[in-house]
Amino acid sequence: MKNFIKAITVFYTPKTYPRTIVYMLQTTDYQPAAYLKWFWRTQNFNKVIVRRTLNETKAAKQLLIGLYIGITLQLLLGLLYIFLWHWHNLAGGLVFGVAVIISYPIIWAHLITVPLVGARILIVHPKEKAKILASGRIFKKHKAIKIAIAGSYGKTSMKELLLAVLSEGKNVAATPANMNVASSHAIFAESLSGKEDILLIEYGEGGPGDVKRFAQTTHPTHGIITGLAPAHLDHYKSVEAAGEDIFSLAQYLKNKNIYVNSESPSTETFIQPEFNLYNQKGALGWVVRDIKINLKGTSFSLKKANKEIAVKSTLLGRHQVGPIALSVTLAEHFGMSSEQIIAGVASAKSFEHRMQAYQLSGGWVIDDTYNGNIEGVRAGTQLLIDLSAKRKIYVTPGLVDQGKENEGVHLEMGRLIAGSKPDLVVLMKNSVTDFIVKGLKFGGYKGTTRIEENPLQFYNNLGDFIASGDIVLMQNDWPDNYA
Numbered sequence: 001m002k003n004f005i006k007a008i009t010v011f012y013t014p015k016t017y018p019r020t021i022v023y024m025l026q027t028t029d030y031q032p033a034a035y036l037k038w039f040w041r042t043q044n045f046n047k048v049i050v051r052r053t054l055n056e057t058k059a060a061k062q063l064l065i066g067l068y069i070g071i072t073l074q075l076l077l078g079l080l081y082i083f084l085w086h087w088h089n090l091a092g093g094l095v096f097g098v099a100v101i102i103s104y105p106i107i108w109a110h111l112i113t114v115p116l117v118g119a120r121i122l123i124v125h126p127k128e129k130a131k132i133l134a135s136g137r138i139f140k141k142h143k144a145i146k147i148a149i150a151g152s153y154g155k156t157s158m159k160e161l162l163l164a165v166l167s168e169g170k171n172v173a174a175t176p177a178n179m180n181v182a183s184s185h186a187i188f189a190e191s192l193s194g195k196e197d198i199l200l201i202e203y204g205e206g207g208p209g210d211v212k213r214f215a216q217t218t219h220p221t222h223g224i225i226t227g228l229a230p231a232h233l234d235h236y237k238s239v240e241a242a243g244e245d246i247f248s249l250a251q252y253l254k255n256k257n258i259y260v261n262s263e264s265p266s267t268e269t270f271i272q273p274e275f276n277l278y279n280q281k282g283a284l285g286w287v288v289r290d291i292k293i294n295l296k297g298t299s300f301s302l303k304k305a306n307k308e309i310a311v312k313s314t315l316l317g318r319h320q321v322g323p324i325a326l327s328v329t330l331a332e333h334f335g336m337s338s339e340q341i342i343a344g345v346a347s348a349k350s351f352e353h354r355m356q357a358y359q360l361s362g363g364w365v366i367d368d369t370y371n372g373n374i375e376g377v378r379a380g381t382q383l384l385i386d387l388s389a390k391r392k393i394y395v396t397p398g399l400v401d402q403g404k405e406n407e408g409v410h411l412e413m414g415r416l417i418a419g420s421k422p423d424l425v426v427l428m429k430n431s432v433t434d435f436i437v438k439g440l441k442f443g444g445y446k447g448t449t450r451i452e453e454n455p456l457q458f459y460n461n462l463g464d465f466i467a468s469g470d471i472v473l474m475q476n477d478w479p480d481n482y483a
Helices: 002-012 016-027 032-041 058-088 093-102 104-111 113-141 155-166 182-191 210-218 239-246 248-252 265-270 318-333 338-347 374-386 403-419 433-442 455-460
Strands: 145-150 172-174 198-202 222-225 258-261 276-279 286-294 297-304 307-313 356-360 363-368 391-396 424-428 448-452 470-475
Touching: 016 032, 016 058, 016 104, 032 113, 058 093, 058 104, 093 104, 104 113, 113 182, 113 210, 145 155, 145 210, 155 172, 155 198, 155 318, 155 338, 182 210, 210 239, 210 248, 222 248, 239 248, 239 265, 258 265, 258 318, 276 318, 286 318, 297 318, 307 318, 307 338, 318 338, 318 374, 363 374, 374 391, 374 403, 374 470, 391 403, 403 433, 424 433, 424 455, 433 448
Parallel strands: 145 198, 145 222, 172 198, 222 258, 258 276, 363 470, 391 424, 391 470, 424 448
Antiparallel strands: 286 297, 297 307, 356 363
16 A cells, blocks of 8 residues: 555656656657557556656657646646635536546646647648658669668668778768668758768668668668567567568669678578678678687678788677678778778777777776667677676666567577676566576576666666676666566
8 A cells, every 4th residue: 555655646746747757758759659558557657767867858848848837727727616616516516626636647648649649740740751752852863872771780880880981982971870760861861962972871660661661762772681680579570570571672672782691590581592691701702711809899801812801890799790891892892992991990980889898997898788689689698708807797678679579589588698608697677587587597507697676776886886807798778668
């Protein structure tokens, strides 16, 4: 009873409740359906804001003001009704007036979505549709090599790597950050001068048919498929369904100029004889040799006939070898010199929260917390094996959007972590923790496992947790809207 009272009091705390609602909207990217689904499954609103805090953007502030005004008006209406009932015996009586007052949390949790839906239908959608149609004409007329990059993971890293390498010898433009949907492509198209040699266009995959539609709008000449893994399975029925969408890029290009990461096991059934495969062994007939990996980065050489190119990159991990090899060989194919290619690879930087290494309290933290999938876990645990440290620590909350694959994926995740033999595994407590623990046992893990109840506190105090000589690998993120 005490816990119930504590959980319900947040509804009637003026400072906390509106911020909680706006935080939920912000975390779900202001998508009413996702927000309402989270709202109705939440049992304790005191535990909603756990991993982050509200980012007080202009939109967030406007919604907060709207909530405060709406709630205040409803409270005044309830009080006015009670006052008038007392003097004029209004229908519904005292009960109705009190109901108006105490119902404001539920009413305004729903009313706040009305302007979002209205703006989307009446303003945003028509404008976006017109811009997307216009962008299709821009892309079609553009004479550049247009490289589309699709996959369940590794898209942004592949795009940024290509941008760094190809820019050493070509005029290259790329979609910014992880802006990879039709509206983002339209904004990108508007920014083009028309003089670019190469365009790099990242494709997201939010649901069936997305990649096909993106290809029909952006008119790519080349396509890269970075891999296939369980992801976004709240929108796709299966990994196979996601694969059909992603590989529709190859269908658009009639299987020509398609480059596929063959280290991704799930791509195997989709690979056609015409495809160009890349992996840790090489790409486009070039063979990888002498791989070296440490905390400073990754180095190796590529050899084809009597030609050899030795490259060094600050990017971390054996999984980077394939993408670097493809970038090098594509650049060579497009006519760039060895000197330009070597300089381009050296200039490539890890993208934020993707195998990003930094020192803390005498140890090293490798931040790989951007989203996540089982192939990323495979790459991260292999990196942990490849590196030397006094103490190795693996930190994760697990993976989201795994659909019907959820239990199996997390059992496999536990086995992979066990195989990397960390001294300590830190798991953020949630609905998949038990699956990971079971996987650790199946994998014969002999180290220490720690279950963390307060992720935000743990991450905020990470410096107190690390000792000199440690390597801490932090993988994947778990937004608050997942149980």
